[in-house]
Amino acid sequence: MSxxxxxxxxxEHVPTQAEFELFARVSGDDNPxxxxxxxxxxxxxGRTVSHGMLIYSFVWAELRRRFxxxxxxxxxxxxxxPTYAGEPIRITATVDSVAGRLATIAVRVARAADDTPVTDATTVLDLGAA
Structure with missing residues (x-):
């Protein structure tokens, strides 16, 4: 695949308290x-904050949809x-490199209101069967 x-x-996504609670239930991480x-x-x-992996799950869902x-x-x-319920976030993914079947994707998630970074990630995907 090229x-x-x-x-x-x-x-863009607006995380909700309901998402925090559902993620706590499925992950077992019910930290108050x-x-x-x-x-x-x-x-x-001063208020509840998202699980980091919940935020990354939004990224992973879009990667799986595309590939x-x-x-x-x-x-x-x-x-x-931190990421807070009710505050929009912007998820941006960029293809940094492709080597054979492997693609390196850089991801930045930031609060939409002030561009404060809440997640920085790099994911290497094997696109072999994609």
């Missing part, structure tokens, strides 16, 4: 910082700032 270098996609507004109000964040047969070979993830 994949050009450069922008791959940009999406994600699901308990009263607890979270007393933290430095349904691709296999993730490796990824790096950093979550430099």
């Amino acid at each position: 994949l050009p270098l450069g922008p791959l996609f940009t999406l 910082i994600h699901v308990d507004p009263d607890f979270s109000a007393r933290t430095r964040f 349904p047969n691709a296999v993730a070979k490796r990824q790096t993830l950093m979550f430099p700032h």
Whole structure:
């Protein structure tokens, strides 16, 4: 498969408290910082924050939609700032390199309001069967 270098996609999403709670249920990570507004109000964040992997799951869903047969070979993830329910995020993916069947995709997720980064990721996909 030939994949050009450069922008791959940009999406916007508004995470919800319901998504935080459902992700806590399926992942088993029910830390109160994600699901308990009263607890979270007393933290430095002042409200619930998303699981980092929930945010990455939005990225992965779009990658799978575009490349349904691709296999993730490796990824790096950093979550430099929190993501809050009700605040839009912008997900931007860029094809950094292609070597044979492997494509390296750089992903940046930022708060739409002020461009504060909430997730930085690199994912290497094997597009062999894509």
